[in-house]
């Protein structure tokens with residue numbers, strides 16, 4: 001019984017699906033409002049489309065790589081899965097770190113990603129709706 005309770009607590013502590021406004025507040029507290037000229041709504045929009053605000057989101061690809069976490073970072077480029085798996089690991093992290101409720105890891109990685117790719121062409125192509133005007137609905141009703 002105690003073992004089951006422990007497991008349950010671990011599960012609760014390690015994954016999280018954010019409420020939209022809670023996520024916006026976390027982003028703001030982590031300096032994302034205005035980062036590379038993008039307002040908070042952009043980052044809320046991205047997380048919505050990429051993971052539906054779910055820190056445990058995982059997407060497997062046919063090339064053997066996997067996308068991890070709330071911003072769906074790919075294991076080929078951004079994080080390392082395993083010592084035997086090659087990765088450019090631009091964020092210098094283990095992919096599993098992107099799946100916990102400590103979203104500071106994912107936020108540091110997104111900052112790094114946008115610092116490197118100045119035109120953000122990848123994200124822009126995949127999620128054109130997050131670069132349009134009129135993203136205010138992503139922050140509607142949030143007291144920030």
Ligand SMILES: *[C@@H]1O[C@H](CO)[C@@H](O)[C@H](O)[C@H]1NC(C)=O
Pocket residue numbers: 017052054055056057058
């Ligand atoms: C979050 O993602 C995990 C892993 O894909 C999934 O099992 C879980 O159901 C998702 N949670 C919600 C609320 O969508």
